[in-house]
Amino acid sequence: MEKLQLSVSDFIALTNQTLEYAYPTVVIEGEVASFKINQGKYVFFDLKDSEASVGCFMMAFQLRMPVEDGMKVTITASPKLTRVGKFSLTVRSIRPSGEGALKKSFELLRAKLAAEGLFASERKRLLPSAPQRIAVVSSTQAAGYADFIKILNDRWGGMHIDVAQVQVQGQSAPDQMIRALQYFNSQKSLPEVIVVIRGGGSADDLAAFNDEQLVRQIASSRVPTLVGVGHETDTTLADLAADVRAATPSNAAQILVPDKHEIIRAARLRASSAGTQLLNRISDQIRSTGQQLEDMYERFEYRFEQAETATQQLRRILTQVDPGVALRRGYAILRGTQAVGEIVEIETNTAIMKAKVMEYTANGKE
Amino acid sequence: MAKNNATIQEKIAQLDELVAWFDGDEFSLEAATEVFKKAEALAREIEADLTELKNEVQIVKASFDKE
Numbered sequence: 001m002e003k004l005q006l007s008v009s010d011f012i013a014l015t016n017q018t019l020e021y022a023y024p025t026v027v028i029e030g031e032v033a034s035f036k037i038n039q040g041k042y043v044f045f046d047l048k049d050s051e052a053s054v055g056c057f058m059m060a061f062q063l064r065m066p067v068e069d070g071m072k073v074t075i076t077a078s079p080k081l082t083r084v085g086k087f088s089l090t091v092r093s094i095r096p097s098g099e100g101a102l103k104k105s106f107e108l109l110r111a112k113l114a115a116e117g118l119f120a121s122e123r124k125r126l127l128p129s130a131p132q133r134i135a136v137v138s139s140t141q142a143a144g145y146a147d148f149i150k151i152l153n154d155r156w157g158g159m160h161i162d163v164a165q166v167q168v169q170g171q172s173a174p175d176q177m178i179r180a181l182q183y184f185n186s187q188k189s190l191p192e193v194i195v196v197i198r199g200g201g202s203a204d205d206l207a208a209f210n211d212e213q214l215v216r217q218i219a220s221s222r223v224p225t226l227v228g229v230g231h232e233t234d235t236t237l238a239d240l241a242a243d244v245r246a247a248t249p250s251n252a253a254q255i256l257v258p259d260k261h262e263i264i265r266a267a268r269l270r271a272s273s274a275g276t277q278l279l280n281r282i283s284d285q286i287r288s289t290g291q292q293l294e295d296m297y298e299r300f301e302y303r304f305e306q307a308e309t310a311t312q313q314l315r316r317i318l319t320q321v322d323p324g325v326a327l328r329r330g331y332a333i334l335r336g337t338q339a340v341g342e343i344v345e346i347e348t349n350t351a352i353m354k355a356k357v358m359e360y361t362a363n364g365k366e
Numbered sequence: 367m368a369k370n371n372a373t374i375q376e377k378i379a380q381l382d383e384l385v386a387w388f389d390g391d392e393f394s395l396e397a398a399t400e401v402f403k404k405a406e407a408l409a410r411e412i413e414a415d416l417t418e419l420k421n422e423v424q425i426v427k428a429s430f431d432k433e
Contacts, residue, residue, distance in 0.1 A: 166430050
């Protein structure tokens with residue numbers, strides 16, 4: 001084979017061409033060591049296992065999750081020889097690998113975003129009570145989406161539902177959901193609410209909903225957000241950043257709209273209660289009229305008794321002043337001038353007689 | 367009863383008002399039967415409206431695969 005004579009730059013360029021041809025993309029799992037971010041832009045770390053180690057480089061904006069030394073991760077990268085002859089992996093994406101790393105990454109990001117106030121209760125907005133225009137971010141193939149639409153249709157009608165078909169798991173899911181959220185937030189006529197839904201899955205399946213940029217996009221949405229991801233026991237950072245969190249996609253539909261069956265039942269009950277109230281008012285009226293009659297009768301009876309008592313009293317008085325009564329009891333009425341020698345008239349109960357006054361003595365009672 | 371063009375929410379509010387009338391000071395036996403008939407008709411209308419309304423689902427044409 002002919003000896004190839006190259007400049008250093010050409011050698012590095014040729015090596016990189018060869019690497020790019022042989023290994024355009026490699027996916028490697030390993031443990032992070034010597035992790036650092038320079039100037040807030042450049043990320044350097046080593047990826048190692050028990051026997052080997054390789055240097056990695058990536059831009060800080062590509063970092064979608066907190067990383068720290070000792071964390072097990074899976075990277076997607078391209079091998080490259082730098083201009084100073086150092087072999088390095090240029091990382092395009094990095095994600096936690098295994099349950100421990102996922103949990104660690106989740107807790108780190110949760111603490112970071114909580115400290116920034118992204119999950120604060122005072123940021124939460126109320127959802128409209130019966131929205132007419134809804135935006136949905138989900139995969140139309142997912143069972144969770146089918147459940148959501150079925151329950152929504154069963155509970156309420158008259159809504160316009162725009163659905164952004166996106167991947168809800170995997171590497172490209174966060175970016176697709178971010179673009180869908182940006183799309184709905186940039187509409188001339190905004191939807192009243194944006195619903196992000198996905199059915200249950202493993203922690204790895206739901207990892208897209210713990211993506212830092214997606215969580216920030218949800219928190220900064222102009223339109224109020226409702227997130228229903230996974231099962232009741234699953235909590236993602238997207239849930240925490242949403243204005244309202246639903247336990248499941250079905251629960252999201254229940255939260256979003258009232259149940260028309262309940263409203264119909266309530267309307268029937270209200271109308272029937274009006275009938276009951278009408279009957280009650282009629283009964284009240286009858287009772288009230290009867291009471292009025294009774295009161296009137298009682299007042300009449302009282303007045304009658306009063307008049308009767310007054311009449312009896314008058315009668316008693318009249319009896320007492322009747323001169324005939326005194327005559328019958330043996331008294332007499334004396335008429336005429338009461339002086340010695342005068343003739344006076346005496347009336348008794350049975351006779352009237354005349355008599356001459358023989359003697360007159362005043363008894364001092366006058 | 368003439369067709370009511372109000373929204374369902376407005377009709378529910380109207381029904382509440384009619385029912386509250388029976389407890390209010392303006393209640394009169396002469397008008398009560400008419401108000402009750404209105405309340406019944408409104409309840410039937412709410413039921414019909416809610417049963418008839420269908421949702422319109424539209425898949426957004428924009429692709430979110432790439433920027």
